[in-house]
Amino acid sequence: MSKIVCFLVWVSVLSVSCSSHSGAQNDQGDKARGIHVDGLPDFSYAGYDFGQGELPEGNGLQVFRVEDFGAIANDANSDFKAIQSAIDAAEANGGIVLFGPGRYLLNEQKGNQQGLIIEADNVILRGAGDGPEGTELFMSWQLEPADPSKMYSTPAMIQFRASSKKQDAGSLAKDVARGQDHLEFVGEPKVKAGDFITISAVGTFLNEQLLEGKKTRPIWSRINERGAAVDEIHQVKAVDGNRVVLHAPVTLAISASDPWEIKKIQLLQKCGVEQLHFIGNFHEGFEHHKNALHDSGFTGIAMVRTFNSWIRHVSFSDVSAAASFSSSLCGTFLHCKVKGNGGHSSFGFHASTRSLMAYCEDQANAWHGPNASHRSVGSVIYKFEGINRGIDLHGDFPRNTLFDQCVMAGFDGDSVGRASHGASFRNLPNHMGGLVLWNFEQTARPRPGFDFWDLYEDKPDELYGPLTAVNPVIVGYKGEGTSFVKESVGKVESWGKHVAPASLFLYQKQQNGMKIPTYLKN
Incomplete structure (x- = not known):
């Protein structure tokens, strides 16, 4: 196991519920007794007003x-x-x-x-x-x-x-821990409360942290040659001297000695x-x-x-x-x-931070399903329903994506096996750490022995393989005929039975003392 496990999730489900997707959401706290989710990415800030406003x-x-x-x-x-x-x-x-x-x-x-x-x-x-x-x-x-x-x-x-204009906001004076909600700059930062910044980096120095011990395919040229890439968008909450407080925490560890860029946008x-x-x-x-x-x-x-x-x-x-x-x-x-x-x-998030897709449907069988891609982070896809097509993670290093109580097809293309999960092979893997499928119901295209990290070493001429994700976590999964290669997942719990809390997204919000917007209670 990699010594850096920024997104590796350890879930222990001690009590299991067979509640349906339509179960009440008002007693998340009571139903959550016996469930330990502290290691999961925090998805609670997704959506309007960092997940708290109407x-x-x-x-x-x-x-x-x-x-x-x-x-x-x-x-x-x-x-x-x-x-x-x-x-x-x-x-x-x-x-x-x-x-x-x-x-x-x-x-x-x-x-x-x-x-x-x-x-x-x-x-x-x-x-x-x-x-x-x-x-x-x-x-x-x-x-x-x-x-x-x-x-x-x-x-x-x-x-x-x-406008696409960017301005330098300054440079970091100290390392930033994952989950930290403030940055310390060298000298006075060039931002004020209410401003927006990006925290970005590209380079092979990111690979160890983001791959969590996984090896790559030789044809994945972007991550092998240029290195992985990270973008996070934040809003400044306050500035006190050289200290910048953010409305939401950063999602990975940042070393001030590495070539990170902080830009005002x-x-x-x-x-x-x-x-x-x-x-x-x-x-x-x-x-x-x-x-x-x-x-x-x-x-x-x-x-x-x-x-x-x-x-x-x-x-x-x-x-x-x-x-x-x-x-x-x-x-x-x-x-x-x-x-x-x-x-x-259908619907997608590209290079975006803390986005929410709630109660959406695909009745048209679009080639690509609901999508988080291109360095998106903290995306929540909540109660999506779709016909035939499955999830789409379009590569270029998305992280921390939650599919919460979704009802749709699987992971590796259409009914005859043609890949439709997205991304040029140069930009793979499809997803880095933090992919969570919570009470997911697969409705089509069962795949026994699905491998989230099949590098096609026995088929070196093949450009594309199954959807690839770093150590996904799968909890409360229903999908007759589908199973996963143990070594390709971070954790699987409650196979074939949904768990309580019914929604990880709502449960995390309650645990953080956040108000659940009215539009999520329908």
């Missing part, structure tokens, strides 16, 4: 009705310019861009390369609901990639984004999309990486560099990709679903 209703914000700017529902004319004008007006001081019932047309011209852009705090796009009598935002044509040689450069139709705050139905026009049978249309032509919403922002009660139909948070802090998906024709991906 999602805002926008009370006090000015309302900007899209009809007042020229948009007309249910006609044959594009509403793009009118909607962007309403957004521009709301950006001045914050506001709610309000849509009435009916269908609004977002992209009626072939060849466009830009969608709706929001670049200010406190802007909320709100419809009249995502049901039959609600608001529909419809794309007749896909958007085209900004760089034709790069399919992934296609923008989302609705994009929230802050900009994030949009309190932006949201809610109560509408986003509809693409993707009706082809999906083929992975066939072209830009299939991979990203009809992409719904991208939250890029945001804080305390949300997408709630939004449905997505016939899209290439539904929605994502990138380089964001405390982003929240709530009651969102993908339906219609299955495309490239």
Whole structure:
């Protein structure tokens, strides 16, 4: 066993409950007697306001009705310019861009390369609901990639984004312990309360800590040659001399002698999309990486560099990709679903910290399932339900991801074994330490003897293998026909029976004395 076990989890389940997913969540403390979870990553800070606040209703914000700017529902004319004008007006001081019932047309011209852009705090796009009598935002044509040689450069139709500018915040004077909520700088730090920082590093010096004694495949060039990578986004709570206090603790040990960078960054705050139905026009049978249309032509919403922002009660139909948070802090998906024709991906977190996906569904069989990737850390996927596809961990060193009471398929692709769990082989493994499956129910594609660390040494020419994760912890797992190679997991407890507490996420919040938001009690 590696001497550094920052994310290795030791779970001892002494009492087991066969409670269902729909069991009451109000007695987590009582049901938790006999369960020791102290070694688990702390997921309690995930979501809006570091997991403690209610999602805002926008009370006090000015309302900007899209009809007042020229948009007309249910006609044959594009509403793009009118909607962007309403957004521009709301950006001045914050506001709610309000849509009435009916269908609004977002992209009626072939060849466009830009969608709706929001670049200010406190802007909320709100419809009249995502049901039959609600608001529909419809794309007749896909958007085209900004760089034709790069399919992934296609923008989302609705994009929230802050400036990418970064500034040096100073350098560390002392080592930082995992779980510590403050940093000590050399001299006066260049930040103040309320600012946002990234704590980042890239290098082979990270490999030992993040791999926890595991060896890598020779073709995993990024971790072997350049080294692993870490990004954490934090908000500054207070500054006292050279001491910076954070709203939430760091998630791994940091040596001040190693080449860490601390940068001040900009994030949009309190932006949201809610109560509408986003509809693409993707009706082809999906083929992975066939072209830009299939991979990203009809992409719904991208939250890029945001804080305390949300997408709630939004449905997505016939899209290439539904929605994502990138380089964001405390982003929240709530009651969102993908339906219609299955495309490239459903919902994801990329390079984001302490994100939450709660009560979401995939009814369309998207190629990639719910995703935490690209250095994301502290992600919680709570009560997700999906058909056929399983989890997606898209590589480039995500850490500390919790799948809590999810009902979906497995780990290694579709019904005929084609990998759909994500990531270029150069960016593997799929997940570093801290992957926890808690009361997970696998509904399809049983895999006996599944190995989370199969390096395909007997198949050196194969680029891809099963989903790879460093020492995952699996508690209360149900999945007939599936079993795991003992050496590839950190711990397995209560096989075939769900445990109490039903939710690790809610239990940890209660243990930390946090208020559980109303939206998590439904």
